[in-house]
Amino acid sequence: MRVTLKDIADEAGVSMMTVSNVVNGKRARVSPETIERIQRIVAERGYVPSASARSLAAKSSRLIGLLVPAADEDSLMISPHNVAIVGQIERELRKGGYHLLLRGIAAPAEVAEALQSWSLDGAVLLGFLDEEIDRLTARAVGKVSLLAIDSYSANPLTTGVRSDDYTGALLAARHLLELGHREIVFAGPSFSDVGVVHERFAGFQAAFAEAGLSWRERLVSANTTHASGRELGRRLMSSHPSATAVFATADILAIGIMEGLAESGFSVPSDVSVLGFDDLDLSAYVTPKLTTIAQDIPRKAAIAVQLLLGTIEGKEHPVDPITLEVRLIERASTAAPR
Amino acid sequence: MRVTLKDIADEAGVSMMTVSNVVNGKRARVSPETIERIQRIVAERGYVPSASARSLAAKSSRLIGLLVPAADEDSLMISPHNVAIVGQIERELRKGGYHLLLRGIAAPAEVAEALQSWSLDGAVLLGFLDEEIDRLTARAVGKVSLLAIDSYSANPLTTGVRSDDYTGALLAARHLLELGHREIVFAGPSFSDVGVVHERFAGFQAAFAEAGLSWRERLVSANTTHASGRELGRRLMSSHPSATAVFATADILAIGIMEGLAESGFSVPSDVSVLGFDDLDLSAYVTPKLTTIAQDIPRKAAIAVQLLLGTIEGKEHPVDPITLEVRLIERASTAAPR
DNA sequence: CTGAAAGCGCTTACAG
DNA sequence: CTGAAAGCGCTTACAG
Numbered sequence: 001m002r003v004t005l006k007d008i009a010d011e012a013g014v015s016m017m018t019v020s021n022v023v024n025g026k027r028a029r030v031s032p033e034t035i036e037r038i039q040r041i042v043a044e045r046g047y048v049p050s051a052s053a054r055s056l057a058a059k060s061s062r063l064i065g066l067l068v069p070a071a072d073e074d075s076l077m078i079s080p081h082n083v084a085i086v087g088q089i090e091r092e093l094r095k096g097g098y099h100l101l102l103r104g105i106a107a108p109a110e111v112a113e114a115l116q117s118w119s120l121d122g123a124v125l126l127g128f129l130d131e132e133i134d135r136l137t138a139r140a141v142g143k144v145s146l147l148a149i150d151s152y153s154a155n156p157l158t159t160g161v162r163s164d165d166y167t168g169a170l171l172a173a174r175h176l177l178e179l180g181h182r183e184i185v186f187a188g189p190s191f192s193d194v195g196v197v198h199e200r201f202a203g204f205q206a207a208f209a210e211a212g213l214s215w216r217e218r219l220v221s222a223n224t225t226h227a228s229g230r231e232l233g234r235r236l237m238s239s240h241p242s243a244t245a246v247f248a249t250a251d252i253l254a255i256g257i258m259e260g261l262a263e264s265g266f267s268v269p270s271d272v273s274v275l276g277f278d279d280l281d282l283s284a285y286v287t288p289k290l291t292t293i294a295q296d297i298p299r300k301a302a303i304a305v306q307l308l309l310g311t312i313e314g315k316e317h318p319v320d321p322i323t324l325e326v327r328l329i330e331r332a333s334t335a336a337p338r
Numbered sequence: 339m340r341v342t343l344k345d346i347a348d349e350a351g352v353s354m355m356t357v358s359n360v361v362n363g364k365r366a367r368v369s370p371e372t373i374e375r376i377q378r379i380v381a382e383r384g385y386v387p388s389a390s391a392r393s394l395a396a397k398s399s400r401l402i403g404l405l406v407p408a409a410d411e412d413s414l415m416i417s418p419h420n421v422a423i424v425g426q427i428e429r430e431l432r433k434g435g436y437h438l439l440l441r442g443i444a445a446p447a448e449v450a451e452a453l454q455s456w457s458l459d460g461a462v463l464l465g466f467l468d469e470e471i472d473r474l475t476a477r478a479v480g481k482v483s484l485l486a487i488d489s490y491s492a493n494p495l496t497t498g499v500r501s502d503d504y505t506g507a508l509l510a511a512r513h514l515l516e517l518g519h520r521e522i523v524f525a526g527p528s529f530s531d532v533g534v535v536h537e538r539f540a541g542f543q544a545a546f547a548e549a550g551l552s553w554r555e556r557l558v559s560a561n562t563t564h565a566s567g568r569e570l571g572r573r574l575m576s577s578h579p580s581a582t583a584v585f586a587t588a589d590i591l592a593i594g595i596m597e598g599l600a601e602s603g604f605s606v607p608s609d610v611s612v613l614g615f616d617d618l619d620l621s622a623y624v625t626p627k628l629t630t631i632a633q634d635i636p637r638k639a640a641i642a643v644q645l646l647l648g649t650i651e652g653k654e655h656p657v658d659p660i661t662l663e664v665r666l667i668e669r670a671s672t673a674a675p676r
Numbered sequence: 677c678t679g680a681a682a683g684c685g686c687t688t689a690c691a692g
Numbered sequence: 693c694t695g696a697a698a699g700c701g702c703t704t705a706c707a708g
Contacts, residue, residue, distance in 0.1 A: 002454070002480070004685060015695050020687065031693075046477055048454040052390035052399065053685035056700045061390065066440075070432070076425040083421050087414040090442050094408070099456070102404075102440045104428050116340075116386040118437070139384055142340070226623065255623055285564065285593055287625040342701060353679045358703065369677070391701035394684045679708080685700105692695080 003047045011045070012038050023049060051099070055119050062098050064308065065114055065123035065144075069132075070104030079224065080252055080280045081297070082126055085149065088301030089124060096309055108132065112140035120144050122308045125151070125158070130195040133158060147308045149300065151321075152195025159311065160321035161304045165199035166206070168293040168326040172247050172275050173207030175291070175328055179336045181245040181273060185218040187232060187257065188249030200249055200277070218243060226256040233260020237272070244272060244337035251276035251283045251292055258286065258333065269335035279329055288332035295326055341385045349383070350376050361387060389437070393457050400436050402646065403461035403482075404428075405452055407470075408442030417562065418590055418618045419635070420464055423487065426639030427462060434647055446470065450478035458482050460646045463489070463496070468533045471496060485646040487638065489659075490533025497649065498659035499642045503537035504544070506631040506664040510585050510613050511545030513629070513666055517674045519583040519611060520551065525558040525570060525595065526587030538587055538615070556581060564594040571598020575610070582610060582675035589614035589621045589630055596624065596671065607673035617667055626670035633664055 005023075009016045014034060021030055022038045030038075041047075055061035066089060070076045078086065090100050098121070103114045105128075115123055122145035125133060133153035136146070146158040153160070176184050186204055191197035208215040218240055222228040229248065233256060236243065248254035254276030258268050268274050268288055276283060279294035303322055311319065343361075347354045352372060359368055360376045368376075379385075393399035404427060408414045416424065428438050436459070441452045443466075453461055460483035463471060471491035474484070484496040491498070514522050524542055529535035546553040556578055560566040567586065571594060574581065586592035592614030596606050606612050606626055614621060617632035641660055649657065 002685090006685080016686080017688095017695060018693095021694095024687090046450065048451050050394070050457060050685050051455040052393045052457055053700090054687075055390045056388070056394055056702085057685075057687040058700085059687095070429060076428050078421060078425050083416060086424075086440075087416050090414055090440055091408060094442055094444075100440045102424075102428055102438045104432055106432075112384065113386050117389040119388060119390055226619065259623065281564070282620055282623070285597065285620070285624055340701090344701080354702080355680090355704095356678060359678095362703090372677090388701050391684090392703075394686085395701075395703040396684085397703095677708105679706105681706090682704090684703085687700085688698090690695105690697090692693105 002050070003045045005047075005049070008038065008041055008045065008047055011041050014038070023047075061119045061121050063101055063118055063120050064093055064098050065101045065103055065118070065120045066126060067103050067105050067111065067114055067123055067128075068126050069128060070106050076102075076104045079127070079250075080282060081250070081278050081295075084297045085126060085301050085304075088298050089305055092302050092305035096305065098309070108135065111136065112142075115140065115144045116142055122146065122312045124149060124304060124308065129193050131193055145308055145311045147304055147311075149304055150196050152199065159307055159319050161300055161307060161324065162196065162321065163295040163300065163324045163326050165196050165326075166203035168277060168295075169200035169203030169247070170207050170210075171203075171326070171328045172277070172293050173204045174210070175330070175334065176245045176247065176273060176275060177207060177211050177213070179245075179273065179334060181337050182213065183216070183218065183240070183243045183245070185220055185236065185240055185243045185246045186249075187220045187222050187229075187246055187253060189224060190221045197249055204247060222248075222253060224250045224253050226252050226259075229253040229256020229258075230260040230263070231256075233257035233262075234264045236261060237264065237266055245275070245334070246272060247275045249277050251278040251280045251290060254290055254292070254333075255283065255286050258288075258290070268333050270338065273334040273337070275334055284331070291331045291334040292329050293326050294329045296324055300324055340388070341383045343385075343387070346376065346379050346383065346385055349379050352376070361385075399457045399459050401439055401456055401458050402431055402436050402643075403439045403441055403452055403456070403458045404464060405441050405443050405449065405461055405466075406464050407466060408444050414440075414442045417465070417588075418620060419588070419616050419633075422635045423464060423639045423642075426636050427643055430640050430643035434643065436647070446473065449474065450480075453478065453482045454480055460484065460650045462487060462642060462646065467531050469531055483646055483649045485642055485649075487642055488534050490537065497645055497657050499638055499645060499662065500534065500659065501633040501638065501662045501664050503534050503664075504541035506615060506633075507538035507541030507585070508545050508548075509541075509664070509666045510615070510631050511542045512548070513668070513672065514583045514585065514611060514613060515545060515549050515551070517583075517611065517672060519675050521554070521556065521578070521581045521583070523556045523558055523574065523578055523581045523584045524587075525560050525567075525584055525591060527562060528559045535587055542585060558584075560586075560591060562588045562591050564590050564597075567591040567594020567596075568598040568601070569594075571595035571600075572602045574599060575602065575604055583613070583672070584610060585613045587615050589616040589618045589628060592628055592630070592671075593621065593624050596626075596628070606671050608676065611672040611675070613672055622669070629669045629672040630667050631664050632667045634662055638662055 276292040
């Protein structure tokens, strides 16, 4: 059977409380010899405290949820961009002595269950739409601290971390304009529901305004997938014959577009320039290497965890969202128009 | 405060036991009207059972760990191949009513702590070396059911799921031999410690034997990363001037090799053919598209969970490891030698 | 068909 | 400085 606090206490000839204090590092209250003896017995017996007993008795579980949308019968929607985030979040949490519960969310009602059943201390929301976050009620959230990544929701129950999407798109458009492009297609998800895309669109337009140019509506709607980009790339030059460049809201989409363009006989960048957003590892592996807007993903994850643990341990009100810098990475997929 | 079983019981005017039975679907023992009344109250009050209380009281936690090596201060070692596995495992577990605890392991001693602190019902080990799995003791494992992915360890405390690595490499080598290649480099991690690589090497050699040829040792050691492959590709033709083909034990490595070859002025496949293993999404995005051995990753994850839950719920002894089929995907990175 | 009691393994005030 | 008691929210035999 499992070794318990009581077993250790009996063997050491002290009370459970004393063992508990030693195990939890509250050593000010126990004599050095006792500490040493208890630690020896703990090691010998291979005692591991029961996290469920602990979280039941204490107010804290030291468990953080990572909630990710998952289309009903489908796998988690872990985009290449989110993969790096998941790994980093686990690491930061581990460093802080927390554990990570990874949970796919197929229906809105599952959020409350996910947050409450394990008495989570906090949760990170990754990949949700702003409106989904807007709809989170105090009842569903309880006293769980919440942090949404890449969200522009104003829900006071959450805080957030995101990249400077506006500036990113501004830099992207500026780069293309400076190269001499004027007919630039903006490709991304329809942004009524995605704050990130909304910001990027605004930044994109701002670059035109700044240059004293007006952008002629060349909006193309596409999902953030390689397949969707490829399809878009195939018909791009027939639907937009005068276009000389494309700005895609995600690298994976941009890479698909490059493939579609190649398949329909156009070459990048000599016929069309393509610019992405994210700076995935993958973007340096494809041909031509993708020019893109880089986000500092490890930093994003680190700050997310730091912010979340801050509100948990400080029990302060959620702090203001944080916005991280981005920068242009010039590679081979953009050039002056012919 | 949190809504508890007792709150619901009081409001419904029944005992906690009755509410517990209804919540857990043991309806044979409760009258229909009572069931309905309780369910209404549960919904109204937004009652969510406490998983820690439940796992403390019951013998089962319905929590499964996913353990992944994580170099000390580093992020999880989630290779592109493992990403798909993580997503699929979460999904299968969720379908079965289980939750997933994702945990990076920086030192061997952490395994016992990870397995026992949350009273896991079971755990999936992803990305560990065979010898690390060999060293798992009954004391560290306790009564947790264990399944190792891609392991050839014979530790009776675990079971496993893996692809048919031997046949995969056999198919790969056969394909290259049939194209007319004779000078083929085998690139992968030094395989003293990795059963998967060992199997692939054996299958690779078997293809030569089968063809009545003897393979002249052309082994190159490399980590399973793009950077390592790229470096290898750069010096490949100077260290092995007569080579006409490379078989890499992973797509990400093969893709790096292609890049290194291109950088040093060689073209794939006309100068050198390159063949990988995994069939990552990425492998169809690069130029030339990579010929590779495909594993059925979703199936691997599904079977892993199925096997694991089987041993947990049936409480049988770990079953025998399962081996999944692989197949050759011919794309553009292989051709007859000049 | 329903309930009262004991107990899972801890931590938290509260005494001494 | 150390301990005995109560309690966290459930489930599990066992009675009725």
